[in-house]
Amino acid sequence: MEPPPKTDPLLLTPGPLTTSATVKQAMLHDYGSRDKRFIELNRRICNELLALCDAGHSHLCIPLQGSGSFAVEAMIANQVPGEGKLLNLVNGAYGHRISEICSYLGRRVSVLETREDRPVDVAVLDRALAVDEEITHVAVVYCETTSGIANPVADIAQVVETHRRSLLIDAMSAFGALPLSAAEIPFAALAASANKCLESVPGMGFVIAARESFPATEGNAHSASLDLYRQWRSLDESGQWRFTPPVHCLLALDQALLELEEEGGVAGRRRRYEENCRVLVEGMRELGFATLLPDELQAPIIVTFLLPGNDKFSFPDFYQRLNDRGYVIYPGKLTGTDSFRIGCIGHFGADRMRAAVAAVRQVLQEMGVGYSGSE
Numbered sequence: 001m002e003p004p005p006k007t008d009p010l011l012l013t014p015g016p017l018t019t020s021a022t023v024k025q026a027m028l029h030d031y032g033s034r035d036k037r038f039i040e041l042n043r044r045i046c047n048e049l050l051a052l053c054d055a056g057h058s059h060l061c062i063p064l065q066g067s068g069s070f071a072v073e074a075m076i077a078n079q080v081p082g083e084g085k086l087l088n089l090v091n092g093a094y095g096h097r098i099s100e101i102c103s104y105l106g107r108r109v110s111v112l113e114t115r116e117d118r119p120v121d122v123a124v125l126d127r128a129l130a131v132d133e134e135i136t137h138v139a140v141v142y143c144e145t146t147s148g149i150a151n152p153v154a155d156i157a158q159v160v161e162t163h164r165r166s167l168l169i170d171a172m173s174a175f176g177a178l179p180l181s182a183a184e185i186p187f188a189a190l191a192a193s194a195n196k197c198l199e200s201v202p203g204m205g206f207v208i209a210a211r212e213s214f215p216a217t218e219g220n221a222h223s224a225s226l227d228l229y230r231q232w233r234s235l236d237e238s239g240q241w242r243f244t245p246p247v248h249c250l251l252a253l254d255q256a257l258l259e260l261e262e263e264g265g266v267a268g269r270r271r272r273y274e275e276n277c278r279v280l281v282e283g284m285r286e287l288g289f290a291t292l293l294p295d296e297l298q299a300p301i302i303v304t305f306l307l308p309g310n311d312k313f314s315f316p317d318f319y320q321r322l323n324d325r326g327y328v329i330y331p332g333k334l335t336g337t338d339s340f341r342i343g344c345i346g347h348f349g350a351d352r353m354r355a356a357v358a359a360v361r362q363v364l365q366e367m368g369v370g371y372s373g374s375e
Helices: 021-025 036-052 068-079 093-105 122-131 153-162 228-238 247-262 265-286 315-324 350-367
Strands: 059-065 085-090 108-113 137-141 166-170 189-193 204-210 302-306 339-343
Touching (some): 021 247, 036 204, 036 228, 059 068, 059 228, 068 189, 085 122, 137 153, 153 166
């Protein structure tokens, strides 16, 4: 007799995430890329993504094959012309990645860096834009999963608009769960992906770009495959992708968007993530772990915990023991502090998060690591 199939682990990560059975089942179909049903699927998904950020009339949605970083690179390459200059607001690894992309693209970039445990300073941004008139665009990571911090995008957008510059938002770990309305937050473009807070599978990113300024991006792209203008023209004229589309990713995303709506939209999903985050933080603090961020700066997406000062604690051992129990976490990504990260997003609720915290307690006991309440 064959052994029963192994249960998938709970992915307590910033993505890819644990997805619902129905999202997985949605991929069990084959569509031709020129099929009428597939063209209708594309249009429906793009319209729904625009609606999630109140951008149905003011912006365009351009889907793209690949991970979220593909979408971020495409956004920068298409939005920032060769003679432009980007001011990059950095407080984590994904902000640094934007600078790296600019280096590859040959785009001028100025960096305004803040500590990883601090949000972007809007007053400093205001002064930087007043001093440097060559800056044409500003980029910010909405939720920097290096630490789990949420940057004040509404305040940033107001300053950028006041100085008549264009805002580019890496909304990768925010879109679908954190507030982001084009009616309240003016932006030239944002980039996100299917496999974060939308709880779909990896393989597809997208850029939402302001309709009025988008025609001016023609010819900016450095790459044929990442040319958002040509991708939009093809989809607008024929409903078809220029190159082979990620058909099964789109089928999964269509189902995931339906489930997001059934949950109560962005607000409903945020409430579940906030409860997951509360259970996690309270439970881990009871076990003696300290969070990097104070509660007022913590986004309900992923939490960074500092490694305990105990010689018996080994993160690789801790990680593997949790993995053996069916819980996958992430190592830290901070530059100067030993840490690890546990995500609050994905298709699960507070009960499974409580079970994850209980697993942490068991692992600590096995490792002989003391914690509060262990006496």
